[in-house]
Amino acid sequence: MNKGQLIELTRECVLCGRCKAKCPTYQLLCNESFGPRGRMHLAEALLKGDISASQRLKERLLSCTLCGACEKTCPKSARVPWVMASLRQDLKIDSFSRILAKWAFKHPRSAYNVSRILYYPLKKGLIKKAIIPADSPLFEYSPLEWGDVFTPPKATEPRGRIVLFSGCAVRFVFSYLAEALIRICTLSGYEVVLPKSEFCCGAPLLGMGLQRDAEKLAKKNIQYLGALKADMMVSLCPTCVHTMRNLYPDLTGKTIDIVDSTEALTRLINEVPLKEQKGTVVYHHPCHDLYGLNIKKEPIDLILKTGLTVTELPEGCCGFAGGFSLRFPELSQALLEERFKGMNKESITLATSCPGCIYQFMKTLPQGRVVHLVEVIEESLDEEGR
Ligand code: SF4
Numbered sequence: 001m002n003k004g005q006l007i008e009l010t011r012e013c014v015l016c017g018r019c020k021a022k023c024p025t026y027q028l029l030c031n032e033s034f035g036p037r038g039r040m041h042l043a044e045a046l047l048k049g050d051i052s053a054s055q056r057l058k059e060r061l062l063s064c065t066l067c068g069a070c071e072k073t074c075p076k077s078a079r080v081p082w083v084m085a086s087l088r089q090d091l092k093i094d095s096f097s098r099i100l101a102k103w104a105f106k107h108p109r110s111a112y113n114v115s116r117i118l119y120y121p122l123k124k125g126l127i128k129k130a131i132i133p134a135d136s137p138l139f140e141y142s143p144l145e146w147g148d149v150f151t152p153p154k155a156t157e158p159r160g161r162i163v164l165f166s167g168c169a170v171r172f173v174f175s176y177l178a179e180a181l182i183r184i185c186t187l188s189g190y191e192v193v194l195p196k197s198e199f200c201c202g203a204p205l206l207g208m209g210l211q212r213d214a215e216k217l218a219k220k221n222i223q224y225l226g227a228l229k230a231d232m233m234v235s236l237c238p239t240c241v242h243t244m245r246n247l248y249p250d251l252t253g254k255t256i257d258i259v260d261s262t263e264a265l266t267r268l269i270n271e272v273p274l275k276e277q278k279g280t281v282v283y284h285h286p287c288h289d290l291y292g293l294n295i296k297k298e299p300i301d302l303i304l305k306t307g308l309t310v311t312e313l314p315e316g317c318c319g320f321a322g323g324f325s326l327r328f329p330e331l332s333q334a335l336l337e338e339r340f341k342g343m344n345k346e347s348i349t350l351a352t353s354c355p356g357c358i359y360q361f362m363k364t365l366p367q368g369r370v371v372h373l374v375e376v377i378e379e380s381l382d383e384e385g386r
């Protein structure tokens, strides 16, 4: 998108201010320039050359979590997150991180291997810079234990075929989530296949202003995934699904027909036997489910089907938002703490549907008390009752 087109997009904002109540950074800082309306106004001025990209301005533009709450609330559907992500192309930011991210997301397997080797020095650096506290439960879960270990079983006479787009976080960190989903799909009679060629969806690169690199990954995914025959293509990461479904058209003119795991589970839940569970979970709606994919009721209905009761957290960002949590660790931590305001977090089990949110919540809740929705359903499977 060229400068003129971006200026046009900023003018979609009619300055009504309705979005402010939903913007996580505005709510936290109560500062107009950290909200959607202020950011759009600043973006227009920057694009027109009326102001320069000062450090203060960059903070305003880069601290947008790209959650999409504003666009969803906006009567004009003003594309604030797209404008914010697009602007980052020309902001001179984090050149080293950009080079690293370009390499890592183009070559995720090599990045995975290097992260295993560099785990201890990296951990030391994160603690030293106070990005993650030394006693964080996150460190209980080290990349030395990560692994892309799942292999779907071969099905005999399957009723259909499901393609699982794992996404980088599940492929290299939370592979047990893929195993859980594969188990549910298999039990409901489907064969699950993993694409031989899977590339990062491009969302992390978009967040860093590497739009052209994201476009290249999008084209590769469209080429390889588009050629696969399947009854359903599913991912466990709402950000991947939102990117492929809603942002690929901006990048390439094409989309990918893919559903989020919550949508897939809604289709499959009546095909699997469940046993009654007892207890309560607290559910956090991932931003890209809520605002990108319009998913709100589905996860709650799924949890209720297991017999568990569920308390929904009010809408709000967990503070992960990819590079945001590294660039703005204090804001990220404040958003995380905000999630548990007025609650005794010591006693809760939190469920959500996004690997990024899980990673963030594991900074404050121990592993085992932060679960993906797919684990809630897997735990309830009654294979003997089949
Ligand atoms: S982005 Fe939309 S909701 Fe927000 S101030 Fe502009 S027009 Fe109003």
Ligand code: SF4
Binding pocket: 022, 023, 024, 025, 026, 035, 036, 039, 063, 064, 065, 066, 067, 068, 069, 070, 071, 080, 081
């Ligand atoms: S995308 Fe989210 S963080 Fe960014 S301006 Fe909109 S509501 Fe605020």
